Amino acid sequence: MPTQTFKFPTFSGPMRKVAAAALLGATALLGANLAHAQVEIKLGHVGGPGSLFERSANEYARLANERLGSKGKVMVFGSSQLGGDSEMMQKLRLGTLELSIPSTIMSSNVPAFGMFEMPYLVKNRDHMKKIESDILRPTMLPMAEEKGFKILGVWENGFRHITSNVKPIVKPEDLKGMRLRVPPGVWRVKMFQAYGANPSPMALSEVFVALQTGVMDGQENPLTQIYSSKFQEVQKFMSMTGHVYTPAFLTAGARKFNSLPADVREILEKTAQDVQPFVYKTAAQLDGELVDKIKAAGTKVNEADKNAFIAASKAVYEEFGKEVPGGADLVNKAVALGAAF
Numbered sequence: 001m002p003t004q005t006f007k008f009p010t011f012s013g014p015m016r017k018v019a020a021a022a023l024l025g026a027t028a029l030l031g032a033n034l035a036h037a038q039v040e041i042k043l044g045h046v047g048g049p050g051s052l053f054e055r056s057a058n059e060y061a062r063l064a065n066e067r068l069g070s071k072g073k074v075m076v077f078g079s080s081q082l083g084g085d086s087e088m089m090q091k092l093r094l095g096t097l098e099l100s101i102p103s104t105i106m107s108s109n110v111p112a113f114g115m116f117e118m119p120y121l122v123k124n125r126d127h128m129k130k131i132e133s134d135i136l137r138p139t140m141l142p143m144a145e146e147k148g149f150k151i152l153g154v155w156e157n158g159f160r161h162i163t164s165n166v167k168p169i170v171k172p173e174d175l176k177g178m179r180l181r182v183p184p185g186v187w188r189v190k191m192f193q194a195y196g197a198n199p200s201p202m203a204l205s206e207v208f209v210a211l212q213t214g215v216m217d218g219q220e221n222p223l224t225q226i227y228s229s230k231f232q233e234v235q236k237f238m239s240m241t242g243h244v245y246t247p248a249f250l251t252a253g254a255r256k257f258n259s260l261p262a263d264v265r266e267i268l269e270k271t272a273q274d275v276q277p278f279v280y281k282t283a284a285q286l287d288g289e290l291v292d293k294i295k296a297a298g299t300k301v302n303e304a305d306k307n308a309f310i311a312a313s314k315a316v317y318e319e320f321g322k323e324v325p326g327g328a329d330l331v332n333k334a335v336a337l338g339a340a341f
Contacts, residue, residue, distance in 0.1 A: 039072035039264055043099040043250075044082030044091075046204045051228035052286060053101055053248065054078050056155050056279045060250065064271040072264050074099070084203035086184055092253035093148045099268075103157040103248040104185040110144045111324045117187035118320060119313040120306065121334055122245035125156075125280050127341045131334050132247075139330070150254040153272025155279045157246040158222025159287070162239045163231055166217050168302040169239035172196060172312040181207050181219040188244070191316050192220075195309070204229065211235060222246070223290040224283070232297040240291075241304040 043061065047053025054076075061074040068074070082088055082097060085105040091097035107114040115121065122128050132154050141151050162169045166178055176196035182188040184201040192199040202210060204225070210216040212234045219231065220243070226232065250272045257265060295301050321328030 038070060039068075039260060041072055041074045041098040041268070042077060042082065043074055043101075044077045044088050044097055045101040046078075046080045046085055047101075047225065048079050048228040048230075050224075051078075052156060052158060052222070052224040052279070052283055054228070055282050056248075056275065057101065059278050060153075060271060060275045063275060064268060067267045067271060068264065071261070071267075074268075080203065080205040084205060086203070089149075092251060092256070095253050095256035095259075097253070098256060099152075099250060099252050101155065101248050102251055103246045104183040104188060106144070106249060106251075107185045107187055109149065110140070110147050112140050112143050112326065112330060114185075114187045114320055114324055115140075115327065115330045115334060116247055117185060117191065117244060118317055118331060119191055119243050120310050121331065121338075122247075123338045123341045125284070127338045128154075128156075128245065128247060130337045130340075134337060135330060135333055144249075144251075145254050148254050150252045150257045151249045152252060152257075152269045153250040153276060155248040155250060155276060156283045157248040158224055158283055159242045160220050160222055160244045160246060161226070162218060162220045162241050162243070162304075163226060163235040163237060163299070164218030164239070165211070165214075165234075165236050168237045168300065169241065169304060170302065171305050171308040179215070179217045181210060181216045187316065187320065190319065191243070191313065194315050195312055207231070208234065223294070224286050227290045227294060232294045232299045235299055238294055238299050238301045239304050240301065241309060242306065243309055 043057055045053045045057055047057070057076045057078065061076050064074045083091065085102055088097055088100040089102055089105055089109055092100055104117065107117050122131065136154060144151050162180075164178065167174060169175060172195040175192065178197045180192055180197045180199045181202045182192060182199045183204070189199045189201060200216065202216070207216070207219055208229060208231065211219060211231060218235065220241075221229070221231070226238070232238070291301060317331060321331065
């Protein structure tokens with residue numbers, strides 16, 4: 001049987017013009033559909049149900065989606081669904097995740113952010129706002145962008161306290177030999193080593209089981225992370241050390257963010273900044289509520305000798321000033337700004 005070949009029709013004269021017009025119209029329609037395609041923006045974080053991270057992310061998504069309309073949609077994935085902090089930072093850099101809310105982990109990616117790991121540096125939220133306007137935005141945000149991260153908003157993780165199953169922590173020497181979970185970040189490790197503890201970096205999603213099984217004796221976190229992670233169910237003591245205030249940063253991968261339409265970028269960034277008052281108000285409200293809830297769960301709460309911890313922190317400040325270029329200047333400026341508070 002002879003082989004048959006199919007020939008595409010050829011047009012001449014008026015038919016050629018009709019075919020060309022049809023092709024041009026189809027191409028224009030496809031381009032219009034692509035131009036109006038809704039941009040999907042995934043926002044991942046490690047916070048559990050009821051955490052400050054969850055409340056902040058949900059409020060951001062609500063307001064951003066209201067402003068974006070058909071241009072895009074922010075979808076929130078909490079409880080480490082998209083990975084721990086380290087994994088999500090890598091995804092931001094690779095462009096496989098649009099947004100995340102890193103906190104301590106920033107110091108592992110941009111050394112200057114270790115400033116926020118210095119004990120008792122930030123006095124309160126008003127002090128933090130001054131640090132944001134005078135130091136963070138003009139000096140540190142460009143450093144983050146050089147590393148591939150675009151910080152859209154400065155939010156909060158909170159003032160951190162220690163929980164344990166061994167004993168109440170009043171002074172640094174009470175931590176001697178304690179197996180303490182800390183988040184990934186070199187300066188948190190150095191700080192607790194200076195206090196005599198045995199700190200181990202670990203993803204937040206792994207901490208509950210580590211405490212429950214006795215792999216870790218204790219951990220340190222803001223009240224919202226302690227309560228939402230249910231650590232009060234597996235810890236006997238909570239000591240109000242307030243040793244570090246950790247900001248949180250709504251962060252995008254710079255390359256992926258810059259590829260988004262300009263109007264979408266503008267909405268995402270402005271909304272991140274507009275949500276900050278909600279974050280701070282919610283954080284203050286939770287600070288007032290959660291100590292009582294943690295006590296009600298059976299965890300014994302005690303005050304710590306903060307002056308003793310401050311005295312034991314001197315070596316950490318000195319090492320940061322030596323190891324991080326410009327670190328001493330950043331810390332000195334932040335301390336000076338705190339004089340008004």
